[in-house]
Amino acid sequence: MPVLWLTLIVVAISAAGFVMGRGRAMASADGNIRNLHSLPVYYGANALMKSVVPALGVMVLWLLAQPLFIDNRIAQMIPETEIAEGANIGLVMSEVRRTAAGIDNALRVGALDPTTAQAANADLEAITQSLKDAGQVVTSQITQPVLGAAQSYSAMAQTSNLLMTIAVLLVAISGAAWGVLESAKAFRARNTVEQGILALLIAAASVAILTTIGIVLSLIFNTVEFFRLYPAADFFFLLEWAPSFSGRGGASSLGILPLLWGTIYISLVALLVAVPIGLFAAIYLSEYATPRVRSIAKPLLEILAGIPTIVYGLFALLTIGPILLTVFGDDGLGWMQGQRAVMTAGLAMGIMLIPFVSSLSDDIINAVPQAMRDGSYGLGATKSETIKQVVLPAALPGIVGAILLAASRAIGETMIVVLGAGAAARLSMNPFEAMTTVTAKIVSQLTGDSDFASPEALVAFALGMTLFVMTLGLNVFALYIVRKYREQYE
Incomplete structure (x- = not known):
């Protein structure tokens, strides 16, 4: 299911939880707002927060972890003979992802037959030409290991998306039900909602800090990797800038x-x-x-x-x-x-x-x-x-x-x-x-x-x-x- 539709469904479930939580609170107070600990809107907001926040959190974490998990599994399937001398697995994985995306798009627009795309010994030239006709950017000729890895990549991505949809919907429904069941007249809904809002504000304030840390760590790790391949003394004191793209650096x-x-x-x-x-x-x-x-x-x-x-x-x-x-x-x-x-x-x-x-x-x-x-x-x-x-x-x-x-x-x-x-x-x-x-x-x-x-x-x-x-x-x-x-x- 597309992420947009899944998000809209989660919002709809949360909105239903809001209405049901508010209604259940009023029913427990016999319709008299004076019998409630908090205003009715707090009971609805409690159900809404316990539905939408965990569900969207699971979805975001899943979307962040899914590419790392799938890439790691697919990289183990690629034989070392497929990696050209002086290249690395990252380039091959980029080709696998492009091929997988191209096959999915070609299937979506009808430029490629599903049986041909999923066959183990598919016609590589026919698939390559179909992807080019569909406007996809691929190499001049897709190899069999790359095609097999792309097919597995697409299958794992579809399975992961299905599992994510089920998990997110279960979390959203469970959270809404939990919030509705808590909506009794003696429940301190206002305190719970205010604590939840405080946690959201802290999380929002932490985003900038975590982003800065992520940027700095990314720079540090890749800089260290660069200095393993190129002398630091030449980088800081050499008076010439002349990069060469021959091999893994050539005479740069x-x-x-x-x-x-x-x-x-x-x-x-x-x-x-x-x-x-x-x-x-x-x-x-x-x-x-x-x-x-x-x-x-x-x-x-x-x-x-x-x-x-x-x-x-x-x-x-x-x-x-x-x-x-x-x-x-x-x-x-x-x-x-x-x-x-x-x-x-x-x-x-x-x-x-x-x-x-x-x-x-x-x-x-x-x-x-x-x-x-x-x-x-x-x-x-x-x-x-x-x-x-x-x-x-x-x-x-x-x-x-x-x-x-x-x-x-x-x-x-x-x-x-x-x-x-x-x-x-x-x-x-x-x-x-x-x-x-x-x-x-x-x-x-x-x-x-x-x-x-x-x-x-x-x-x-x-x-x-x-x-x-x-x-x-x-x-x-x-x-x-x-x-x-x-x-x-x-």
Whole structure:
């Protein structure tokens, strides 16, 4: 049964439990609500929660565990002769899953006969052609072990889905019946429901923590696997980035220094654009602008924060790049050879960061106590002198924290770099040359159907781990400064 239909059935059972629980509670109190410990809605909510929460929990856990269990069972069925030299079982399992999905879709649309698809010695060429005719992506020729594994995969998946449907429905019905049977007038339904809601809130709050832990562990495990295949010293100190996809790595040079340089260089250009403009805008909005102008200008400025980064990337490629090429290209100063360059991506990224710096700096400047301004005015200082000598020094720790947060945002940017900076990994001081960043290379290394047992694919996790450590350090440092500022001036 499809997951959507199963979810709707569970919701219907829970709704029926709600109505029956509420009705049973009222019946036990002879229709007098004053005889109940809790309001009638709590008795219905108790039955609903005990039905829908465990049922959906079982379904989610089942859907998470099912692929791991089936993949492990199917992987044991594949002979080692099917695994090509230099490949791994993961690639074969990917082909098995694609073939199984292709057979299921071809059967669904009628492009493949069920008897042919389930036969032990099926015509491989006929099945391959049927899958291609149905629009499925498969290899040029499906082998017999892959077809057998795909057939077993489909059968196990169907059996598992049937068992999941039965288990989820039994849990939903049992939970609803349990909640209805508890619906007596003396039952403390309100206390039970509130405890259940508290447990749900704790679970929701734990999702972010568990997700973060999962991401970090995934990065760590794959990074360790990468350093088993490629020397860590070469990764951190080699001055060349030249991946090779021959064999399991070939003569790849996977030095991160050119990528780190491109990341830092482009981020620096972006900050040189965003920090002065954003800071001056914040000073004007907080100190000089009238309330009417501020109410109009600030929302308009923050509209920039809502523009998708892909749009900034297109703006860099189609507008900023040609303008720079006209001024600094062969027809101008001759410094720039193409539209993609550090300056192209840096300017677009700087425009993107302006509302980020401006909004944070504006809030920080407004947090400076008015008494400090009044004291400066009382000593005869002008408005500009008060801003320069009182307001900005008082707000400086918070402004520095905002700049560091903007820097971490710039370091993690991807689409603007992909479209505006190019893909060349080089160490150069020329801002009009094409360069690339860590995030852009993560995208390129994981694009396509590459062998995840090779250093060229696993290096993406090492790059991600390095970037994670950099941005985490910047964020921690920024939060430390901001907290110190708040303790001093609140």
